[in-house]
Amino acid sequence: MFDVPWAGDLAERLGAEVESMQLLAGGASKEAWAVDAGGERLLVRRAAGGVIHEATLPLEQEFEVLRAAEEAGVRVPHPVAYLGELGGREAFAMQRVEGETIGRRIVRDPPAGLDLQLAEELAKIHAIPPERLPFLTGGEILARFEAELDSVGEAHPAIEYGLAWLRERAPEPLPSVVLHGDFRLGNVVVSERGLEYLLDWEFAHLGDPTEDVAWPIVRAWRFGRDDLRLGGIGEVEPYLERYAELAGREIAVEDLLWWEVLGNLKWAIGSLTQSRRHLNGLERSVELAVLGRLAAEKEYELLDLIARHG
Amino acid sequence: MADRPDAGELLEAVLEFLATEVLPDATDQRQKFRTLVAMNALGIARRELDSDEETLSAEELRELAARIRAGDVPEDALPILKEHVAAKLRVANPDYLQLYE
Numbered sequence: 001m002f003d004v005p006w007a008g009d010l011a012e013r014l015g016a017e018v019e020s021m022q023l024l025a026g027g028a029s030k031e032a033w034a035v036d037a038g039g040e041r042l043l044v045r046r047a048a049g050g051v052i053h054e055a056t057l058p059l060e061q062e063f064e065v066l067r068a069a070e071e072a073g074v075r076v077p078h079p080v081a082y083l084g085e086l087g088g089r090e091a092f093a094m095q096r097v098e099g100e101t102i103g104r105r106i107v108r109d110p111p112a113g114l115d116l117q118l119a120e121e122l123a124k125i126h127a128i129p130p131e132r133l134p135f136l137t138g139g140e141i142l143a144r145f146e147a148e149l150d151s152v153g154e155a156h157p158a159i160e161y162g163l164a165w166l167r168e169r170a171p172e173p174l175p176s177v178v179l180h181g182d183f184r185l186g187n188v189v190v191s192e193r194g195l196e197y198l199l200d201w202e203f204a205h206l207g208d209p210t211e212d213v214a215w216p217i218v219r220a221w222r223f224g225r226d227d228l229r230l231g232g233i234g235e236v237e238p239y240l241e242r243y244a245e246l247a248g249r250e251i252a253v254e255d256l257l258w259w260e261v262l263g264n265l266k267w268a269i270g271s272l273t274q275s276r277r278h279l280n281g282l283e284r285s286v287e288l289a290v291l292g293r294l295a296a297e298k299e300y301e302l303l304d305l306i307a308r309h310g
Numbered sequence: 311m312a313d314r315p316d317a318g319e320l321l322e323a324v325l326e327f328l329a330t331e332v333l334p335d336a337t338d339q340r341q342k343f344r345t346l347v348a349m350n351a352l353g354i355a356r357r358e359l360d361s362d363e364e365t366l367s368a369e370e371l372r373e374l375a376a377r378i379r380a381g382d383v384p385e386d387a388l389p390i391l392k393e394h395v396a397a398k399l400r401v402a403n404p405d406y407l408q409l410y411e
Binding site: 025155156157158160161163164226286287289290293294296297299300303304306307 | 340374375376378388394395399406409
């Protein structure tokens with residue numbers, strides 16, 4: 001059946017007949033399967049053979065985060081079942097949703113109210129009790145970046161400069177909350193009605209809520225619409241106001257600069273480490289390879305932010 | 311000295327092949343995207359071959375990085391680093407730099 005050796009196991013675990021299954025995307029670490037079973041449209045996320053990205057959650061924990069988010073009223077695809085191992089690799093099933101996720105298309109004509117909806121979802125995420133997800137970890141963010149940069153094994157004085165600037169001005173951290181960890185256009189499903197679902201919970205961790213709040217402001221996530229600081233879709237003030245109303249936590253526009261520089265630094269280091277996945281053979285891919293050269297975009301942006309505002 | 315086509319001309323030939331024969335036939339979005347990424351990669355390699363940018367040497371980069379890490383940030387580090395990164399971008403993505411003009 002379907003030429004996939006674990007199709008029978010899948011049907012058994014779901015308790016439903018599998019009507020169709022198709023591999024949508026396969027990387028070295030994760031696969032996504034469109035599965036129709038028992039009349040339901042499902043998406044099965046399954047580990048792949050390669051080495052898992054060290055910063056990401058195992059699928060069992062990602063499934064638990066999805067459940068906690070749903071309990072907290074966050075708009076997420078319904079988590080259907082953790083499936084255990086299918087063909088020797090863990091997997092879970094969730095509702096398969098439709099809508100636009102491509103940032104470049106969303107910024108062209110964003111639905112009205114998307115800016116406030118982002119704030120609303122974020123406030124709900126940040127209200128998830130951390131004890132509900134005891135496996136999530138936090139830790140000192142700049143020390144973590146420094147270690148990741150060292151793992152690249154290439155000198156990047158621009159990134160070092162950013163780290164030094166951040167260290168000198170580190171704000172008093174807000175109390176730690178559950179963070180989505182990659183909250184930005186690209187991980188948001190949008191329709192003409194507005195925000196439908198938040199995807200990609202594998203980077204969830206604990207930390208200062210401003211980290212999530214400021215991440216969609218980073219230039220790369222404005223998808224070319226640089227006149228609109230919030231993700232290329234809106235101004236930051238109404239977003240921050242709505243967040244403060246719901247979360248009971250004021251984040252001032254001036255607080256964002258430090259985190260915006262940090263966001264660019266994070267994405268610069270992320271680009272370098274992704275390209276190393278290609279270079280060291282963990283995941284051969286031209287997309288990953290080229291990121292090593294595009295890290296310079298984020299380096300330039302962080303230096304420019306510091307030169308203009310720092 | 312190699313016979314022609316030289317490295318740059320070979321890159322150009324592959325770039326043209328991708329642009330005229332692979333890209334128009336790309337059936338799904340993902341395949342199209344990856345083809346564009348591959349063309350971008352070849353473009354970087356092509357510009358690197360042609361470039362006479364004076365970038366900081368590996369040794370200079372290591373020294374500067376170590377110095378900043380140790381907390382001894384040179385007075386003029388910011389303009390030097392901006393120019394260094396701009397030089398990298400003139401090869402990696404010259405269009406991106408124009409966003410700052």
